Amino acid sequence: MVDAAIDIQEIRKQFPILHQEVNGKPLVYFDNAATSQKPQCVIDALTHYYETDNSNIHRGIHTLAERATTAFENTRKAVAKFLNANETEEIIFTKGTTEGINLVATTYGRKFIGAGDEIIVSALEHHSNIVPWQMLCEEKGAVLKVIPVNEKGELIFEEYVKLLSDKTKLVSVNYISNALGTINPVKEIINAAHKVDAKVLIDAAQAAPHVKLDVKALDCDFMAFSAHKVYGPTGVGALYGKRDLLEAMPPYQGGGEMIKDVSFSGTTYNDIPYKFEAGTPNIGEVIAFKAAIDFVENLGQENIAHYEDELMAYANELLKEVPGFTPIGTADKKASVISFLIEGIHPFDLGQLLDAKGIAVRTGHHCAQPLMEIFNIEGTVRASFSVYNAKEEIKYFVDALQAVVKMFK
């Protein structure tokens, strides 16, 4: 039964890319954890900017600059509302989640983390939430600690608590694992970290399209996410930071909007958020980002999550019948990601054969090599669902898997 709030045919109509054949078969796009497809409203917003408003922002006094600046800043307001931030100034535009994390590591890290301090990440992290911290630790002589996972791919909370101490300065974890779909208990993680006065960054890249984000309720110190996983354009994302932290942090890059006054005797920096936004940003894409947020909010995140849960339940039921099917990551709380192996078939072969049937899935280590090492595997096949996916597609996918299994017999 499809939830009444989600009219799947109506939603699919809004995504032009879905209505095509790939390798002679109707496209089934199950690589949503890598990037989502874009609705017509996002494509239109991008086109509209380039056709009517293209101009540089903030400094121009002419009409086009005014329009572009207003639209750009309207996205900031929309993101602040989307995250339930206290203030619009707490939203910094970035290239995406990765840049958001790097920004915090570079600026907050450089100023507030020193030799012997500890940073905690989890074994579930994407490389983007490991490497910036490793780089910082190397530079500062700090120590990176890792929260282990159990055999279901869930963080072991008791082990996390044991890692916390007065040396812990920062905890950076994802809300939802890109590789396994595990939903982490971020509220509890944040509460525990705050008890030892550590700051917490939440990587919400995978969570943004699936759960209602609320920085106030979570009380996280930083949150990063990308537009392109929430039906928006690539190359754009947002970093939320609490005002007092952002104000205390040094700038990220120099040039453009980040300055107040420059002279050869010294430079004064702009206020937040502009202090962190050097250079001409991805203006059109930021503007279209708002259309993506509107799309999500119009559908309602609860409706999206509910519908995707239905897709997951349906897929899990059908996949049980596929011989040799082995799920990797069986957390009790999971978002719409199914990572799996089929006995005797290499994930690359499986991915390629599914592509021949028009089905796009991800294969490999999903930029989470340490996690793959824990499971002692090279990689998995990952099918990740989105609100525009239909149960019929899941049925077609499972039938395709059955056919591939027969080929290998």
Place this chain on the structure above:
Amino acid sequence: MATIQSIQDEIIEDFGMLDGDMEMTIGYVMELGAKLPELPAQYQTDDNIVKGCQSKVWLHADMNKGKVVYQADSNTAITKGLVSLLVRILTNQTPDDILNADLFFHEKIGMNRFIGTQRSNGFAAMIKQMQIYALAMKAKINQ
């Protein structure tokens, strides 16, 4: 002995019969891999792994009467099929012929289209490794 050129022509003809159908083409490549003679376990060593392939590909070369004899294996069925094509073309050829070979069959059969960029890079790495073996064999002959 068939030449590198003529074997490539045969392969192009074989693939032509598949009419560009993606599923049939991949299925055929996998069948070719399944027919590849087994690589003895003693050659499945880390030293014999081709660098630059995402999948594991083991490649071993010997000399027989002035000709190079390649043996290969892979942990993925499609890659095994791809390396089997190279083994078919380059085995029992002289080192000079291998080093001077104009390998064109993969472009003619539109391999990039059905294996994608990453596997294509791995395929180029296999060819390079086979040429390195041929060069080593040539050096041995000239000693």
